Amino acid sequence: MDMIKLTIDNREVEVPKGTTILKAAQTIGINIPTLCHFELEGLGVHNKPGSCRICVVEVAGRRNLAPACITEVMPDMVVKTNSMRVINARRTVLELMLSDHPNDCLQCAKNGRCELQKLAIRFGIRQNPYVGGEQSNYQIEVSPSIIRDMNKCVMCRRCETMCNEMQTVGALSAIERGFPAVVSTAFNQHLEDSPCSFCGQCVAVCPVGALTEVDHTPKILRAIMDEKKKTVVQVAPAVRVALGEEFGMKPGTIVTGKMVTALKMLGFDYVFDTDWSADLTIMEEGTELIGRLTKFLNGDKDVKLPILTSCCPAWVNFFEHHFPEMKELPSTAKSPQQMFGAIAKSYFAEKIGISREDMISVSVMPCLAKKYECSRDEFKVNGNPDVDYSISTRELASMIKQANIDLATLPESEFDSPLGESTGAAVIFGTTGGVIEAAVRTAYEVITKKSLPKIDFEELRGLEGIRSATIDVDGLKLNIGIAHGLKNARKLLEDIKAGKCNFHAIEIMACPGGCIDGAGQPLHHGNSDIIKARWEAIYRADKEMPIRKSHENPSIQAIYKEYLGEPCGHKSHELLHTHYFDRQTVVEVGSDK
Amino acid sequence: MYELLDKITKGQGTMDDLDQLRNLSRVIKDTALCGLGQTSPNPVLSTIDNFWDEYVAHVKDKKCPAGQCKALKQYVIDPEKCKGCTACARNCPVGAIKGTVKMPHEINQEICIKCGTCIEKCKFNAISII
Numbered sequence: 001m002d003m004i005k006l007t008i009d010n011r012e013v014e015v016p017k018g019t020t021i022l023k024a025a026q027t028i029g030i031n032i033p034t035l036c037h038f039e040l041e042g043l044g045v046h047n048k049p050g051s052c053r054i055c056v057v058e059v060a061g062r063r064n065l066a067p068a069c070i071t072e073v074m075p076d077m078v079v080k081t082n083s084m085r086v087i088n089a090r091r092t093v094l095e096l097m098l099s100d101h102p103n104d105c106l107q108c109a110k111n112g113r114c115e116l117q118k119l120a121i122r123f124g125i126r127q128n129p130y131v132g133g134e135q136s137n138y139q140i141e142v143s144p145s146i147i148r149d150m151n152k153c154v155m156c157r158r159c160e161t162m163c164n165e166m167q168t169v170g171a172l173s174a175i176e177r178g179f180p181a182v183v184s185t186a187f188n189q190h191l192e193d194s195p196c197s198f199c200g201q202c203v204a205v206c207p208v209g210a211l212t213e214v215d216h217t218p219k220i221l222r223a224i225m226d227e228k229k230k231t232v233v234q235v236a237p238a239v240r241v242a243l244g245e246e247f248g249m250k251p252g253t254i255v256t257g258k259m260v261t262a263l264k265m266l267g268f269d270y271v272f273d274t275d276w277s278a279d280l281t282i283m284e285e286g287t288e289l290i291g292r293l294t295k296f297l298n299g300d301k302d303v304k305l306p307i308l309t310s311c312c313p314a315w316v317n318f319f320e321h322h323f324p325e326m327k328e329l330p331s332t333a334k335s336p337q338q339m340f341g342a343i344a345k346s347y348f349a350e351k352i353g354i355s356r357e358d359m360i361s362v363s364v365m366p367c368l369a370k371k372y373e374c375s376r377d378e379f380k381v382n383g384n385p386d387v388d389y390s391i392s393t394r395e396l397a398s399m400i401k402q403a404n405i406d407l408a409t410l411p412e413s414e415f416d417s418p419l420g421e422s423t424g425a426a427v428i429f430g431t432t433g434g435v436i437e438a439a440v441r442t443a444y445e446v447i448t449k450k451s452l453p454k455i456d457f458e459e460l461r462g463l464e465g466i467r468s469a470t471i472d473v474d475g476l477k478l479n480i481g482i483a484h485g486l487k488n489a490r491k492l493l494e495d496i497k498a499g500k501c502n503f504h505a506i507e508i509m510a511c512p513g514g515c516i517d518g519a520g521q522p523l524h525h526g527n528s529d530i531i532k533a534r535w536e537a538i539y540r541a542d543k544e545m546p547i548r549k550s551h552e553n554p555s556i557q558a559i560y561k562e563y564l565g566e567p568c569g570h571k572s573h574e575l576l577h578t579h580y581f582d583r584q585t586v587v588e589v590g591s592d593k
Numbered sequence: 594m595y596e597l598l599d600k601i602t603k604g605q606g607t608m609d610d611l612d613q614l615r616n617l618s619r620v621i622k623d624t625a626l627c628g629l630g631q632t633s634p635n636p637v638l639s640t641i642d643n644f645w646d647e648y649v650a651h652v653k654d655k656k657c658p659a660g661q662c663k664a665l666k667q668y669v670i671d672p673e674k675c676k677g678c679t680a681c682a683r684n685c686p687v688g689a690i691k692g693t694v695k696m697p698h699e700i701n702q703e704i705c706i707k708c709g710t711c712i713e714k715c716k717f718n719a720i721s722i723i
């Protein structure tokens with residue numbers, strides 16, 4: 001590789017050709033401030049508009065200052081990252097940005113985690129000569145998952161990169177010029193009318209409080225206080241490997257037991273596990289897969305293959321909007337969150353002798369699309385939703401902090417029974433490749449009636465955007481595809497449409513990395529090591545489980561015997577399966593939509 | 594920059610504003626993303642370099658030596674030259690000029706919109722801008 005020698009702040013440095021000044025400086029411990037620049041290494045996310053101008057540096061011989069995040073190094077370059085000219089320019093740029101930014105930091109959802117606030121602290125901004133001039137003015141928009149307050153937008157355009165390049169959803173784009181310039185939907189549509197999938201990746205990368213999640217914590221606290229209501233909470237697999245980060249623990253720390261204790265201390269009547277319903281999902285989805293496969297092998301030409309997973313609500317929104325003609329392909333099984341809600345408000349409510357209206361069902365999810373999912377009409381019975389509130393990992397952390405609970409020092413406890421017992425197969429739902437691995441573990445044993453020689457399917461694991469593997473199920477070659485990030489999902493779907501692939505089953509997760517990097521997780525601020533640590537933790541948690549195959553979960557076996565009958569049977573269909581809609585957005589010219 | 598310049602042309606600028614304007618122009622030249630942005634402050638920078646005393650006049654004396662800043666202009670009638678023909682008063686669109694026939698007229702500065710009609714109509718060169 002070609003190496004280039006240059007001088008940064010009087011220090012010589014040698015880096016490979018093509019490196020930016022920003023990265024070259026980092027190799028010798030010089031941390032140039034940035035704002036718009038955003039990169040998730042290894043996951044193919046890179047936002048580099050070079051537009052905020054906070055990272056400018058002085059390059060000898062160059063007329064103006066150079067943005068370090070996009071300027072590549074040149075041989076014998078002489079760079080100054082801290083001259084008066086540079087510092088003055090950065091301060092002025094920052095003052096100008098702050099002059100068009102609301103001052104309500106104390107009530108901002110990003111207070112304390114805001115990257116603009118951190119810059120203001122770093123540069124010691126005390127007074128701002130540019131305050132008092134014109135400001136942009138936009139209406140705040142609230143959707144079931146996401147709040148858009150564009151008055152706080154700094155036009156870093158990270159959300160656009162996520163929406164258009166990483167997810168290919170195309171809901172957000174910059175429009176207008178000057179003060180009216182803003183990132184918005186086409187024709188300023190409401191997010192719900194736009195092709196938005198509510199994956200929330202825009203929220204996960206927003207450096208300021210322009211894009212935030214809808215906060216349900218006050219409503220939940222009220223529900224807990226209400227003695228007439230029974231509160232039931234479920235926690236998704238990816239939450240347990242990330243919640244600790246909010247309390248200063250190392251990324252990848254598994255806090256399952258402590259989290260359960262904290263939820264009980266908060267006053268939830270029943271603390272259950274979404275992993276339980278993930279096992280249930282495997283039973284339903286696995287049976288559906290086996291059913292479709294058997295038909296296919298018997299020569300049925302009309303059978304819908306490949307079967308696509310349907311656990312990820314953002315992915316469901318995506319195909320409903322972008323590939324409605326393929327809405328017969330995904331499994332009709334509900335997502336684990338909704339399966340849990342349906343069982344909690346039927347089977348479990350009957351068991352403890354209360355009506356569904358007297359039960360408040362809460363889910364803790366690494367996800368913002370789950371908020372949207374639980375508000376969908378098909379998941380309501382007489383207007384009463386199966387899951388009343390869905391909160392993110394961040395919101396749970398905030399509730400725990402408000403209650404003066406120090407997660408790190410808590411003793412561990414177990415989930416309540418019966419909807420709390422789970423297996424290792426359910427834990428790995430939290431990462432890309434996990435759902436299909438769990439399904440294969442069960443499908444293998446159900447089809448062959450033999451015990452698996454090796455539980456770990458290493459060939460299905462990894463963080464590459466699209467992966468494929470062929471699993472030998474006793475002679476039957478099962479072709480599996482996996483995609484995460486909707487860009488990769490789109491590629492796979494286009495291939496299926498063109499008849500270019502021969503997969504039997506495909507798992508798709510909307511967020512890069514799967515739920516571990518969901519939009520409701522603690523903010524990673526572009527550090528992909530955090531995501532890798534969570535990823536490893538998920539598989540560690542799987543290894544630690546005594547039972548690692550969904551169909552061996554005794555409580556799942558019991559509910560089929562006691563209540564549901566058989567997988568994909570009549571009762572299951574009623575409670576655990578759903579259907580999809582064509583929601584392609586067509587905007588008529590001249591309509592006021 | 595526009596807001597600063599606007600303030601200065603209205604006679605409300607301070608010496609701090611001038612420093613700020615100069616700093617802002619330099620930073621924009623240094624940091625703007627596109628060529629248009631980088632060259633946009635050039636007119637301000639070169640006038641600051643070459644006509645600094647005019648900027649100072651706007652701030653300190655509240656005067657526009659070039660007579661171009663509307664807010665700093667005043668139209669006045671020289672009572673010695675005015676014959677009281679009433680041409681200016683009849684043509685003033687806002688009725689800012691008062692006076693009796695054959696007596697010197699006067700312009701009410703609070704009403705005057707500095708449109709310049711009176712100067713055009715005066716046949717005796719009695720009106721000037723200060």
